[in-house]
Amino acid sequence: MGRLERSFFYAAIVRVVFVHHATFCVNSIAHSFGNQPFSDRETPRDHFITAIITLGEGYHNFHHEFPQDYRNAIKFWQYDPTKWLIRLLSFFGLTYNLQTFGTNEITMGKWQMKKKKT
Numbered sequence: 115m116g117r118l119e120r121s122f123f124y125a126a127i128v129r130v131v132f133v134h135h136a137t138f139c140v141n142s143i144a145h146s147f148g149n150q151p152f153s154d155r156e157t158p159r160d161h162f163i164t165a166i167i168t169l170g171e172g173y174h175n176f177h178h179e180f181p182q183d184y185r186n187a188i189k190f191w192q193y194d195p196t197k198w199l200i201r202l203l204s205f206f207g208l209t210y211n212l213q214t215f216g217t218n219e220i221t222m223g224k225w226q227m228k229k230k231k232t
Contacts, residue, residue: 136168143167144174152179152223154230162193170194179223180215188220 115123148161158174165172165187173187173194187194203209 139164140168140171140174144172148172148175150175151227152176152220153227165193170196180220182213183215184212185214 143164145157147164148159150159152175156178158178160173160175170186170193177186184200185197200209204212
């Protein structure tokens, strides 16, 4: 095996290891660290670092509370590359009928959690 093949092999291994760890840590890290701004009925949480590690899945509390919404993060500054890709594809007609929850429902969820904490 030459140097080029060996380099390709190790690069492929690193990629697979990274993707598998990022995929499987969603349900361990995203249910352990962060806050619960929308609901505390279950264990999912929202956390920026988890979003970076899992390529946008770190806003797991929102995802569990509003499962039909195509987004995981609702703020424009929150890291959610999947949301950005789906939205970009909708401009080209490759995705359509994107489901989102209304601002009132999202605000109500946040308000109920703030009320519960006080």
